[in-house]
Amino acid sequence: MDKNSTPLITLNQSLHASGRRMTSQRALVLKILEESTEHLDAETIWERAKAQDERINLATIYRTLIVLKEMRMVDLRYFARDHKREIYEPTSKPEHYHFTCTKCGNITEFSTNRINRMRSQLQNEIGVVLTHTCVCLEGYCHRCAEKNTHNTE
Numbered sequence: 415m416d417k418n419s420t421p422l423i424t425l426n427q428s429l430h431a432s433g434r435r436m437t438s439q440r441a442l443v444l445k446i447l448e449e450s451t452e453h454l455d456a457e458t459i460w461e462r463a464k465a466q467d468e469r470i471n472l473a474t475i476y477r478t479l480i481v482l483k484e485m486r487m488v489d490l491r492y493f494a495r496d497h498k499r500e501i502y503e504p505t506s507k508p509e510h511y512h513f514t515c516t517k518c519g520n521i522t523e524f525s526t527n528r529i530n531r532m533r534s535q536l537q538n539e540i541g542v543v544l545t546h547t548c549v550c551l552e553g554y555c556h557r558c559a560e561k562n563t564h565n566t567e
C-alpha cells in the first residue's frame with residue numbers, strides 16, 4: 415500500500431473493524447458532510463446528494479447516516495433541548511461545541527479545553543469513565559441580545 419496515503423489506511427482499517435464496506439452512497443454522504451462548512455440535517459444532505467446521484471431517496475440517506483454512525487464516522491447532534499433539530503457531523507472534525515440562538519437559530523461553534531478539564535475532574539471525583547459528553551448551550555446571539563435591550567417588544 416502507498417506510504418503516503420495514511421488517512422486512507424486508517425479509514426480502511428476502521429471500515430474493516432466495523433465489518434462494513436464503504437459503498438458509493440456512504441462515501442457520497444460522508445463527502446458531503448466533510449466538505450460542508452455549515453451544519454446539515456438529513457434533508458439538506460439529501461438535496462446535495464441528489465445533485466450527484468438522482469436515484470438516491472431520503473430513506474436511503476437516513477439508512478446511510480445510521481450505518482455511518484455505527485461505523486463511528488458520523489456524529490448525530492441535537493441543537494435544541496426539544497431535540498427537534500438533528501444535524502450530522504463527520505467525526506473527523508476536531509472536538510467542538512455549539513451555541514444555539516433560540517431567536518434567530520444561528521449556531522456558533524467553539525472549542526474549549528474547559529469542558530475536557532471538567533470531564534477529567536468529574537471522572538476522578540465520582541469515579542466513572544465518561545465516554546460521551548453532551549453540552550447544550552442556548553440563549554441569544556450577540557445580535558439578538560442587542561436587539562432585546564434596544565427594543566421594548
Ligand SMILES: [Zn+2]
Nearest residue numbers: 515518555558
Ligand atoms: Zn440570534
Ligand SMILES: [Zn+2]
Nearest residue numbers: 503510512523
Ligand atoms: Zn459543529
